[in-house]
Amino acid sequence: MNFIAKTSAGLEQVLSEELLSYNYKDIKILRRAVSFSGNLTDLYNANYCLRTALRILMPIAEFKAQSDIELYNNIYNIGWEKYFDYKKTIYIDASSYSNIFRHTGYVAQKTKDAIVDYFRNKFTIRPNVEKFNPDIVINLHIFENNVIVSLDSSGKPLNQRGYREHTGDAPLNEVIAAGLILISKWNKKSFFIDPMCGSGTIPIEAAYIATNTPSGYNRKSYSFMHWNSFNSKEWDFVKERANSEIIKSEAEIVCADINSSVIDIAFKNAKNAGFTDFIDFKIDDFFNSNSGKDSGTIIFNPPYGERLKIEDIYDFNKSIGNKLKNSYSGFKAGIILMKNDDAKSIGLKSSKKINIFNGPIECLYLEYELYQGSHKKINNVQ
Ligand SMILES: C[S@@+](CC[C@H](N)C(=O)[O-])C[C@H]1O[C@@H](n2cnc3c(N)ncnc32)[C@H](O)[C@@H]1O
Known part of the structure; x- marks a missing residue:
């Protein structure tokens, strides 16, 4: 078939x-x-x-x-x-x-x-x-x-994993969040942070990936269950086989946001997914905090340009670039922006650029290798 x-x-x-x-x-x-x-x-x-x-x-x-x-x-x-x-x-x-x-x-x-x-x-x-x-x-x-x-065969789209009851203002589709993490080739073990986590989609998908938890683990129904051909024994077999691959992960995953009310939302969603023990929740301003790590993966989607004035987007993205350079050397960084947001103002040379649609919104995913030592060079130049 x-x-x-x-x-x-x-x-x-x-x-x-x-x-x-x-x-x-x-x-x-x-x-x-x-x-x-x-x-x-x-x-x-x-x-x-x-x-x-x-x-x-x-x-x-x-x-x-x-x-x-x-x-x-x-x-x-x-x-x-x-x-x-x-x-x-x-x-x-x-x-x-x-x-x-x-x-x-x-x-x-x-x-x-x-x-x-x-x-x-x-x-x-x-x-x-x-x-x-x-x-x-x-x-x-x-x-x-x-x-x-x-x-x-799915019915409701598969991004509806069954954990996200609550969202912030501009939630990222779960399928895209998972896609970005897979595109980044995160090794599932090293430090992972989303510093603007909103409702927590990226860190929760990272926890699914790190633990090999099937994407449908918390979802109850699929359309194929209503087909004449539905074979519940085969379905149980598929779930048991995939569930037997679930592992405990040693990865440290951080879910941070400046807004305490969205951290509450992220926590509730992570609780629904069963990952509260595994994700560290922090109320933090990205620009005034540090991960305290020498290496890792940082993936996030900053506020969309629709909510900021054009001149503010330029400054905001420029500050993101500076912060990444100064505090995240040794990291791989992935950022998803609205296509018309001023990506150039980030001021870093991307190693990957992919056009992605978040629902009807045309976005751009940019990846940066923030090599260790680049911090020193930049400081010397300045
Ligand atoms: C587009 S939303 C992220 C959506 C999220 N990926 C989700 O799936 O729900 C952007 C988030 O950035 C947060 N934010 C804005 N400025 C911030 C800052 N300086 N530090 C940390 N978080 C910030 C906002 O509170 C908002 O939750």
Whole structure:
């Protein structure tokens, strides 16, 4: 079976590396997605373990359609009772890049009509539509006249790990937080700090990674549990196998912020994830504190430029650069900024630059190797 793991733009490479680490076959990088092959057990594992996938789709039909009647007929003829029964609630998630099917809402409506009519004609009862918590999510992807129909095995996106009940003002998506840590190649053992942690997403994802805890460890449900094919024994097997890899970690992870109320939020989220013993929470101003370490990894997303005036962004980013130079030599630093924030004002030469979308916000991830000794050189120059 062929599957498609969807992700945020910019995380395709790191997702393909994750898939490779689980020995998945036929891995191919696509736009905001990576395809791979496997069986249903592999699908359960992908949902439970992948850190950088947003959802896993299982394509069930592909056809050409020139009109809404052709679309309707092809959807109608899929043989839906193979996949789920009429007692399940459904939702259609459609995207269309086509001159024939310009209105995504209309395409979703036609698809829903075809499925509902199919069940009603065959079983006299139809499934109901549920927008917020559907059992079955049907994904429709149209490119010109080519239509791919998939079952979304995840349902709610996989960044919803089950620990983040509370957020600060501008939370980072959990999948992106995990992606940045994996991109940084943090060794899972050395000192790790997010000095502007907000609701704690980056340190909590670091704790998941350091302990090999599956990304779905605290999540209760997935859409595949509502499929006819659901095999609870295989699902238990997948969870037990992944859970047996959980380790105690020696890493020291610090979650700091200037704002005490967001530290409370971060603490509650870490508690939900089961990591309060393992993460050190601190109320600290980044510019007036020191890690006290010679080396480690520092990853953070400073306040977004939307909340600061342009001239303030310049100064803020410049101060971040200076602080990194002066207090974090020996560290690897990763910063995610809004694309239009003035990244140049950080004033350091980046070793990696990746465009990433945090939801609809276009961001830039910058990585810096702050070599030991650069501090001295800079001081000598100044
Ligand atoms: C964009 S938010 C971080 C969001 C976080 N990654 C999350 O997932 O919730 C930026 C954070 O930087 C914090 N901050 C701003 N200035 C700071 C400073 N000088 N020192 C420490 N934290 C600061 C803010 O309080 C805010 O929580």
